[in-house]
Amino acid sequence: MGHVIGVRAAGEALAVGVVEGDRVVGHVRRYPEEGGRSDSLIEMPAETFGELLRRQIEQAAAGADIEAVGIGMPGIILEGVIAESPNLQQLKGLNLRALLSGAFPSTAILILNDADALAAGIAATRGQLDKVTRVWTLGAGLGFGRYPRTEGIWEAGHCVVTLDPKERFCGCGGVGHLEGVLGHRAMRLRFLDMEPEEIFQHAVEGDERCRNFANLWHRALAGATASSIHLEAPGKFYITGPNSKFVETGLLHLYLHEMVKMSTLQGSYFEVIPTPDEIAIIGAAVNARVKPLAGRM
Numbered sequence: 001m002g003h004v005i006g007v008r009a010a011g012e013a014l015a016v017g018v019v020e021g022d023r024v025v026g027h028v029r030r031y032p033e034e035g036g037r038s039d040s041l042i043e044m045p046a047e048t049f050g051e052l053l054r055r056q057i058e059q060a061a062a063g064a065d066i067e068a069v070g071i072g073m074p075g076i077i078l079e080g081v082i083a084e085s086p087n088l089q090q091l092k093g094l095n096l097r098a099l100l101s102g103a104f105p106s107t108a109i110l111i112l113n114d115a116d117a118l119a120a121g122i123a124a125t126r127g128q129l130d131k132v133t134r135v136w137t138l139g140a141g142l143g144f145g146r147y148p149r150t151e152g153i154w155e156a157g158h159c160v161v162t163l164d165p166k167e168r169f170c171g172c173g174g175v176g177h178l179e180g181v182l183g184h185r186a187m188r189l190r191f192l193d194m195e196p197e198e199i200f201q202h203a204v205e206g207d208e209r210c211r212n213f214a215n216l217w218h219r220a221l222a223g224a225t226a227s228s229i230h231l232e233a234p235g236k237f238y239i240t241g242p243n244s245k246f247v248e249t250g251l252l253h254l255y256l257h258e259m260v261k262m263s264t265l266q267g268s269y270f271e272v273i274p275t276p277d278e279i280a281i282i283g284a285a286v287n288a289r290v291k292p293l294a295g296r297m
């Protein structure tokens with residue numbers, strides 16, 4: 001049995017680790033290296049990115065055989081191809097799996113959505129791989145992850161939560177999207193005079209405009225969660241990412257209860273949790289180890 005390697009390629013950084021069971025063994029490799037001189041991923045051409053990834057994986061394996069590699073990245077991944085890449089736009093269209101399969105011909109390679117990797121990592125580290133785990137990631141954009149992975153697109157961050165035609169702040173350009181309310185970039189566009197931290201601080205202090213927005217923000221997240229409950233089932237929803245610090249869990253539960261009334265669908269709740277890189281690395285590796293699903297690889 002060779003190593004199983006998990007990679008998180010989120011934001012503008014890579015984190016790579018060897019995973020055994022539900023934990024990372026040894027240290028997590030990072031790119032750009034702390035204090036080192038590294039090229040920015042933002043400007044890196046797709047081929048160079050693939051080459052960098054290959055080198056990082058090879059170095060993490062340290063000469064051992066590699067049984068499987070899982071790579072979690074933001075965007076839509078279809079059968080190993082990066083179909084949409086909101087942060088590193090130059091990667092759109094890159095067949096990352098084919099590129100890495102060339103370098104590691106006897107290794108199972110899985111490219112998956114970063115939020116799905118997080119969901120699997122949360123499930124694994126909590127000993128809940130037998131349960132459905134759903135997670136919202138609140139950052140520059142909005143992610144929704146699910147474990148076990150299922151077929152489909154699952155871009156729940158872009159689900160429509162308002163019919164107001166003036167709600168057009170989503171990074172994808174779509175009107176009325178969840179990310180258009182909750183996304184970091186969207187909040188900066190809406191409040192040109194304030195950073196998100198200031199908006200929520202003023203909301204707590206009672207500023208009416210900020211309070212109204214903070215309420216809308218929570219209603220939007222509750223609404224998208226209610227949709228997931230009505231489509232799939234009630235359950236536990238984790239919330240993570242840098243902007244999860246703005247979540248008032250009590251308010252979220254209140255709004256959710258207004259939105260979900262059928263008795264069969266009761267019993268959902270939210271938990272805000274930190275997700276260090278290790279969680280995504282473990283989740284990517286956990287998914288790479290299991291038999292790939294048709295349609296969402």
Ligand SMILES: [Zn+2]
Binds near residue numbers: 157158170172173
């Ligand atoms: Zn959108």
